[in-house]
Amino acid sequence: MKLTDLYAASDEICLYCAGPRPARRTLADLLGLNRPDPLCAECRSQLPLLHAAPKTSTAKASARTTSAAHLSAIAHATHATTCPTCSRPQPHATPCNDCRRWSESAHWHDLITHNISLYAYNDFLKDYIARWKYRGDAVLATAFRHDLLRTYRKHFDRSIAVPIPLSTERHSERGFNQSEQLTDIIAAVAPTRHYLTRTSHEQKQSKRSRHSRLHDTTSRPFELAAHPEQIHAKHFVLIDDIYTTGLTVRKAARPLIEAGAASVAALTVARS
């Protein structure tokens, strides 16, 4: 079964909690111009955007529900301040300390221009992503479609989307690559290329100290799977589910930068 079939099959039931979704049968729906939100309003309200949606979407969202949780999600989305380099939610709009350290390091600076994450990594999203990645509910990725495409068009127009590969072992363990699923969604609006391969997997980043991350200058888990002429002077955006420390995207950016990429950015679902 294709993702689109599953999507159709889940019509009017929330993809996540299986609760009811109000059927919205406007003319545009019937003509297939609209894709209804696969999440119910309550689940959607628990995914506050880190970067404010355009006013029209916020107005539509307000019309969908008046639940307190949803209103607070909209307030959060509208007033959130984030680090301009990595999307970390914080009280000021200047680069956070981690981004300053990356940029001051001779080994790590200038690999990534910036990372845009769609949502804050709250308890709901943690659970959502865990179900998506580890329990194999691959269809859950479709709930990110609308925000992913809107963000891509707004921030990465003219960039080529590149998924972060998994190693062969990890891929066969899990059955799919979450980054490739997100990239497949983006393929509706942008060129996508599998220009990287992964040769090894490393210890979980969150378990490593900042010192060990910054001094991890020898391992190269990613290799280029393209001719340098395909990379030269082009703009790329790496696609992944979570930006945690920024180490993975920087390591993935290196072979592209070394092959002459004009720039590499990152687009991720969650900023942890």
Ligand SMILES: [Zn+2]
């Ligand atoms: Zn729901």
Ligand SMILES: [Zn+2]
């Ligand atoms: Zn930052």
